[in-house]
Each structure stands twice: as C-alpha cells, then as structure tokens.
Amino acid sequence: MSLRLSTVILPYLRWHEGGRAAWQRAEQLGFHTAFTYDHLAWRTFRDGPWYGAVPTLTAAAAATDRLRLGTLVTSPNFRHPVTLAKELISLDDISNGRITLGIGAGGNGFDATTLLKSGQEPWTPRERADRFGEFVPLLDRLLTEDSVSYDGDFYAAHEARNIPGCVQRPRLPFAVAATGPRGMKLAARHGQAWVTTGDPKLYETGTPEQSVQAIHGQVEKLAAACAAVGRDASELDKILLTGFTPDRGRPLESLDAFVDFAGRHAELGFTDIVIHWPIPDSDFAADEKVFERIAMEAPAQLA
Template sequence: MSLRLSTVILPHRRWHEGGGTAWTRAEQLGFHTAYTYDHLSWRTFRDGPWFGAIPTLTAAAAATERLRLGTLVTSPNFRHPVPLAKDLISLDDFSGGRITLGIGAGGNGFDATALGQEPWTPKERADRFAEFVPLLDRLLTEDSVSYEGDFYSAHEARNIPGCVQRPRLPFAVAATGPRGMRLAARHGQAWVTTGDPRLYETGTPEQSVEALRGQLERLGDACAALGRDPGGLDKVLLTGFTPDRGAPFASLDAFVDFAGRHQELGFTELVIHWPIPDSDFAMDEKVFDAIATETLAQLA
C-alpha cells in the first residue's frame, strides 16, 4: 500500500514576514498536501499572532501550483455550514481544485467559547457534527438547499457553480467514536486520527499502535455496515500526538521506522508539523528536509 507524506503549517506568522515561505517550500519539498489548523487561536499560541485558515489557504493557493491544500481540521465550534460552503467553493475555484476539507467535531479549546457560548459536552458536539457534515455535503453538491434541523438551517442557499472537484471537494473526517466513524464511512474520502489521546502521557508506542489498529478495525466495521469498501477511504495520521512524541523526528532513520510501522497498519498518509522553534514542534530543519524528501524512497 502506497504512502503519502504531508505537512501542517500553523498560521502564526505574518504572510510578508515569512508566513508565505513555508507553503512554497512545502511544494518544492514534494509534500502531497499542506494543511493548516482552522482555529481562532490554539493552545500556547493563544497570546501571539494567529491568522484565519480560509484567507491563509487562499494566499497559499496563489503562491503554489501543484500542492494540495486543506484544513486539519474545521469544526462546528465557530463555523456554520452555509457561509463555510460558499468559502470552500470559492477556495476550490481559486486553487484550481486543490482543496481538501479536514473536518472534525471540535473540542473544548478556545474556539469552544469564543462566540460567548458555554462549551458543549461531548454528546452535544457529536449531535452537531452529525447534522453539520451531511448539510455541508448537500451545500457543496446541490445548487439550492433548504433545510431545518435542530442546530442548523438553510433557506434556498445557492452555491452555483459548485466545486471544481466533482461532485465536491473531498472530506477528510476526523473521528474515533462510533458516530464519527459512521460519518467518515458515509461522507468521507479520507479518515483522520491523532491516535488515542488517553495514551499520550503514559502510554507506550506499542500501545499506540494497538489502539490505532483498533480504530482502523472500527472504521472497517462502519464501512461494512454501509456496504462500502474501506480500501476506498484514505487513512490519515496527524503525527505528534502519540506517545512517541518527538522521537520519530530525531533522525531520518527514526522517522522511516515510524512511517513503516504505520504504513503496515494501513495508513495511506502521514502528516508532520512544519518546524516551529521553541515550541512542541521544534525540529532540526535538516532532518525535516530529509524526512520530506527521502522517506518515501526509503520505504519503497
């Protein structure tokens, strides 16, 4: 099974002060996709610069030619499907059909209360996500959509001419629970995981591999229930959140070993963070460049 290598570039630098350089460099290094986080602010970056995902991807689309671009991930925390669909159709057009929408249920970070609401419980997030994804699917594939749900409404929402990619741009659905897995199986062209968060602090790499194996099996079950071949769904691991932490990025050999183990599990795409000095994503840039350019050849 072939493997792709992608990167996620945090939108924390002004475009004309180096923020745009990473995107063009990602294309030069041969990454399959360059994603960015769709947050209003994020973790330790909360009190520093942080720019919007859609404008950032629009600028990246203008600065690149072949590189796929996407969010990892967009969530209902501060998004509504109707204006989001219009932005995504526009972005897909600007990029010439190079956009992937990573989409998830969201969490209890800063986005969860930025609009003045109380943070939703896990069940409330799952309920909203279960309505958000199918409505967004319709908005991106139908010229006119009317809908009245428990959380979202659309009244003759027009989305002409639709996406460049047909029938719409691909969804990469982040999910680990049964309801999210069903959404990935029904609506996704890819499934995204960061591993089992319960293992991050005290788990082992071996336990992480077994947890990921279990997630992949549950995804297969969700596909089987819908009569879908799970082989037609890409499996994406966003790295940096498993118990390995920074160990796979210490050297090219270490990453090739990490990549090989996860390729054997069935993952088709690994996403690594663009290096940020003095952060959790600090990395020797020479090692990063070697990982980007040599990993796939080493695994061939």
C-alpha cells in the same frame, strides 16, 4: 499505494515575513498536501499571532501550483455549513481543485467558547457530536446541490445557492477526523479519507507499542463502520496526524526514526502521514535540516 507524506503549517507567521515562503518551500520539498489548523486560537499559541485558515489557504493557493491544500481540521465550534460551503467553493476554484476539507467534531479548547454568551455552558462531547452529525451531511449537500433548503435542530438553510459548485466533482474531498462510533459512521458515509491523531488517553503515559495497538483498533472500527453502510474501507484514505502519540517528536529526530515510525503505521493501512512544520521553542520544535531530509528522502524508502 506508496505512503504519502504531508505537512501542517500553523498560521502564526506574517505572510510577508515567512508565511508565504513556508508554503512555497513545502511544494518544493514534494509534500503531497500542506494543511493548516482551522482555529481561532490554539493552546500554547493563544497569546501570539494567529491568522485565519481560509485567507491563509487562499494566499497559499495563489503562491503554489501543485501542492494540495487543506484544513486539519475545521469544526462546528465556530463554523456554519452555509457560509463555510461558500468559502470552500471559492477556495476550490482559486486553487483549481486542490482543496481537501479536514473536518472534525471539535474539542473543548479556547475557540470552543469564544462565541458563547456570558454564563453559557460549553458544549458537552455529546452536544458536539450531535452538531457534527447534522453539520457534515448538510455541508455535503451544500457542496453538491445548486440550491439547498434545510431546517434542523442546530442549522438551517433557506434556498442557499451554491452555483457553480466545486471544481472537484461531485465536490471537494472530506477527510473526517473520528475515533468514536458516531464519527466513524460519518466518515464511512461522507468521507473520502479518515483522520486520526491516535488515542489521546495514551499521550502522557502510554508506550509507542500501545499506541500502535490502539490505532489498529481504530482502523478495525472504521472498517466495521464502512461495512455497515455497504462500503469498502479501502476506498478511504487513512491519514495519521503525528505529534500526539506517545512518540511525540521522536520520529522527527532522524530519517531512520521517521521511516521506522511511518512504516509501522503503513502496515496498519495508513496512506498518509502528516508532520508539523518545525516551530522553534514550541511543541513542534524540530531540526529543520532533518525535517527537510525526511521530506525529500523518506517517501522513496516507504514506497
């Protein structure tokens, strides 16, 4: 399989002042998928404009024809499986089956505490993993069964109707973000793809070589998790969301730099590389001409 190239378009632009144009340009450039973050706010963008992922993807679905669309990633931090399932079924219908759900346990960022009562402690990593472990299987059922009743530790559903289900059968694909053993098990059982950003411990002080080795270890852990449930890891697409390895933005400095970066990760078994749409004066600043050249020329060099 040729390495696919996708992008992330952050939802900070007004739709009629650059937002729609970016999604349409992503389709013109030939990206396989255009994702967006599903957050209430995010890091350095917290005090600026930021729009909702599902309405943005709905508008993008209406403004494009071939481009796959998705979240990277949705989490239980502020989502409930029942209401999310209804939105996803609607979005899959509007897009005529072009939606991928990137999903993860969530972090401890700004929107992890937005819904908490005053004095309530944020969820610990273990609590987030516990919720995620219940969230994913329930969402799987909600997107594949006409009616679901469930009473769990964190979530409940009483005769939740989801007719007619997804356009994509048996449901839209899950791209599960995971690095730990519990998340890997969920990816192995429920994922059509697995997502990583690399090893966060290496972001500040690690080297690109150390990062590649760490990611290789993650790929091996995924293979073991798949084997444990009787599944071949080659059945899962493997997605690398760039921008969070020690290389940071260097792979987008030139076409050759990107081809070298992407090639090293393709050798690890990755099927998809995701790059951020350039945003001036941000962590994702990049030369737009170089970015577009990468989009148009890199896939052929990586075939």
